[in-house]
Amino acid sequence: MGIVKSGVYFWQGNEACAEAAIVVGCRFFAGYPITPASEIAEHLAWRLPQVGGIAIQMEDEIASIGAVIGASWAGAKAMTATSGPGFSLMQESIGYAFMTETPCVIVNVQRAGPSTGQATKCAQGDVMQSRWGTHGDYSAIVLSPNSVQEMFTLTIRAFNLAEKYRTPVVLLSDEVVAHMREKVVVPPIETLEMVNRKKPKPGDKAFFGLEEVPPMPAVGEGFNVAVTGSTHDEYGIRFTADPLVHRRLVERLNGKIQNHADEIVDVECCNIEGCDVGIVAFGCTSRAVYDVVEEAKANGITVGYVRLKTLWPFPDEIVRKLAEAAGKIIVPEMNLRQVYYEVKRAAGDVAKVVPFNKIGGGELITPEELLKKILEVVRGRD
Amino acid sequence: MTEAFSIKKYLRDLKLPFCPGCGAFTVMNAFLRAVHELGYEDLSSFVFCSGIGCSSWIPSPYFLADSIHTLHGRSIPVATGVKLMRPDLNVVVFGGDGDIAGIGLSHFVHAARRNLDILVIMVNNMVYGMTGGQVAPTTPLKAKTTTTPYGCFEYPLDAVKLAVVAGANYAARWTTAHSNELKEAIKKALRLKGFRFVEVVSQCPTAFGRRIGFKSAAEMIKWFRENSTTLEQAKKFSEEDLTTKIIIGEFIERHRPTLTENIYAAIKEAQKIGQN
Ligand SMILES: Cc1ncc(C[n+]2csc(CCOP(=O)(O)OP(=O)(O)O)c2C)c(N)n1
Ligand code: SF4
Ligand SMILES: [Mg+2]
Numbered sequence: 001m002g003i004v005k006s007g008v009y010f011w012q013g014n015e016a017c018a019e020a021a022i023v024v025g026c027r028f029f030a031g032y033p034i035t036p037a038s039e040i041a042e043h044l045a046w047r048l049p050q051v052g053g054i055a056i057q058m059e060d061e062i063a064s065i066g067a068v069i070g071a072s073w074a075g076a077k078a079m080t081a082t083s084g085p086g087f088s089l090m091q092e093s094i095g096y097a098f099m100t101e102t103p104c105v106i107v108n109v110q111r112a113g114p115s116t117g118q119a120t121k122c123a124q125g126d127v128m129q130s131r132w133g134t135h136g137d138y139s140a141i142v143l144s145p146n147s148v149q150e151m152f153t154l155t156i157r158a159f160n161l162a163e164k165y166r167t168p169v170v171l172l173s174d175e176v177v178a179h180m181r182e183k184v185v186v187p188p189i190e191t192l193e194m195v196n197r198k199k200p201k202p203g204d205k206a207f208f209g210l211e212e213v214p215p216m217p218a219v220g221e222g223f224n225v226a227v228t229g230s231t232h233d234e235y236g237i238r239f240t241a242d243p244l245v246h247r248r249l250v251e252r253l254n255g256k257i258q259n260h261a262d263e264i265v266d267v268e269c270c271n272i273e274g275c276d277v278g279i280v281a282f283g284c285t286s287r288a289v290y291d292v293v294e295e296a297k298a299n300g301i302t303v304g305y306v307r308l309k310t311l312w313p314f315p316d317e318i319v320r321k322l323a324e325a326a327g328k329i330i331v332p333e334m335n336l337r338q339v340y341y342e343v344k345r346a347a348g349d350v351a352k353v354v355p356f357n358k359i360g361g362g363e364l365i366t367p368e369e370l371l372k373k374i375l376e377v378v379r380g381r382d
Numbered sequence: 383m384t385e386a387f388s389i390k391k392y393l394r395d396l397k398l399p400f401c402p403g404c405g406a407f408t409v410m411n412a413f414l415r416a417v418h419e420l421g422y423e424d425l426s427s428f429v430f431c432s433g434i435g436c437s438s439w440i441p442s443p444y445f446l447a448d449s450i451h452t453l454h455g456r457s458i459p460v461a462t463g464v465k466l467m468r469p470d471l472n473v474v475v476f477g478g479d480g481d482i483a484g485i486g487l488s489h490f491v492h493a494a495r496r497n498l499d500i501l502v503i504m505v506n507n508m509v510y511g512m513t514g515g516q517v518a519p520t521t522p523l524k525a526k527t528t529t530t531p532y533g534c535f536e537y538p539l540d541a542v543k544l545a546v547v548a549g550a551n552y553a554a555r556w557t558t559a560h561s562n563e564l565k566e567a568i569k570k571a572l573r574l575k576g577f578r579f580v581e582v583v584s585q586c587p588t589a590f591g592r593r594i595g596f597k598s599a600a601e602m603i604k605w606f607r608e609n610s611t612t613l614e615q616a617k618k619f620s621e622e623d624l625t626t627k628i629i630i631g632e633f634i635e636r637h638r639p640t641l642t643e644n645i646y647a648a649i650k651e652a653q654k655i656g657q658n
Contacts (some may be wrong), residue, residue, distance in 0.1 A: 001655075027467075028463065028466070028467060030459075030462075030463065049648060049649040049651075049652030049653065050652045050653060050655060051653075052649060052653060053649075054466050054467070054645060054649070056462075056466065056645070058459065058462070058492075059488050059489065059492040060488065062456065062459065063456075063458075063459040063462070063488075063489055063492070064459075065459075066452065066453075066456045066458075066459025066460045066462070066463065066489075067459045067460065067462045067463035067466070068463060069452075069459075069460055069463060070431070070450065070459065070460035070461060070462060070463025070464040070465075070467075071463035071464070071466065071467045072463070073450055073460075073463075073464060074463065074464045074466075074467035074468045075467065075468075076463075076467045078463065092453055093453060093456065096452065096453050096456075218468075219429040219448035219450070219464060219468065219471065220427075220429065220448065220468050220470070220471045222426055223448070224446055224447055224448060225448050225449075226442055226443035226448075226449050226451070227449065227450040227451060228442065228443070228451035229451065229452070229453060230451070236443065237394075237396070237443050238443060238451075
């Protein structure tokens, strides 16, 4: 089988992610087995060679992301997939990919931590790690799917953003979204937006500056590109003594993401112009929100929500809008308050922000629990 | 060989970062001479990957070539991605003993096991030079370093032997006292396929030599020459005697099918299925 054809499929989340990667042109995968992400490696080990691509199991996650970075510099769209323990091991290299402007996609299917935690259970504890996991000042692009359909569409978007901004992009999924099976509509492939990195023109020499997102050559194309994770000038030459060179580099690398936050941010909204209470949710937890909107309505309460499809950059403006409309915002998440503080920051003093956290140990936040919380908040008991 | 060797044509116009007397100069020179003698006019068919450490500066950014200066210990994984996507390119890794045989050791073993088609040149100065002379996995027993002030209490690793058991197609060790043999070994390695490993026992006069009682780089090189023994001669020594010797020469040359050959054969099979 070649690239998947347009049609309706019944897929597992991880399978949808893998097929999307092939559609968008990913031809290199390196990974290391870990629940609940292994199906991505298994599916790509089977499918990538069929389209002429390479899938290899490396000796660990550090090697996996290293190989992905190498493949990207060899001109390929490349990806790895892992879960918490492996994501932790990859952090140094994620910083390297950011610093060297290496486009690549890292899928983190969240499971319950810390440490080995509950390998097979769902959690949302890696939100902050996905933003701040590597050292130094950097900016992350992190997408959050909440359905199998979005495992497909957001995987494509993750590659597009990586290519457009020349930066690593994280698809932050979770065990529930990655393992459930749902209907997926694959539109005609030619209607899908596909972005490829900007290539240099013959004679170009500056691959690390001058432009906000500089052109990227591949090795073997005759450009004599020098890549380094040390502070470097526009030409890739290490330059660690000059404060200006460092400042210019770090500010540009962060700016190319922060200055385009509007284009990167993606949310799903409902009733944000007028509601009695707001919810900001993402991933598996946001699925309970859909059910609750109807049930709250039956109780005479209008729920508005912002569902985060990008966690980073954080959608400040739209959350602020919800805060203004609702005056009260609940932030349900399967962790001990991570998105909560972002919502509080974005809402400022226009809304009361109420955390609703659950260390589920495998149990999700249910629509019933959420409804109970809504009633408490709206009726003033919280 | 038509032209005389000119190192400049392979280099960017930058000042080299090594201390006077550093073995890195010898290794750089031997490599570029080998490239020249093999008839490469430039380095356009090469990609260089290196890690972090003085020795990792040999190719990057000084070689006028594509080079990827990776994280400490991670040159081999990055080289893996490059080579698999571009099997037509010569991928060469440079690194120190800490980089390759310390923090990056598992990548080294697995690349040899896979018979990944790369040449790894490890500069073994028996110390962590760049960070100021701390103990390395290759430091001789009892040697004083900044983190073993009472003498090293561990045994050093023989990375060449490890490469052999792990599955390398070629593995050799020379020292900076053997620049011609080193150059010849690099030439041979560049002509072979699969995982090829050349270890160069080298001097770090700044962070190691002085501390263990050598007054100059030249003294260290003399010590290498006098303490080197060929594999053949080594058979006559007891294991204990050998702990103070440097065994030089070619430890293996074989022609196992390589990772790229094996992986592309698998892709060909899969594509037949893919067409259905
Ligand atoms: C993850 C990480 N740990 C530690 C360091 C600090 N560090 C830089 S070079 C080096 C050792 C270099 O030793 P070696 O590879 O033998 O190279 P040499 O300088 O001796 O040539 C260390 C520990 C680092 N850069 N990254
Ligand atoms: S510190 Fe040692 S290894 Fe590093 S450049 Fe100086 S002499 Fe060479
Ligand atoms: Mg060293």
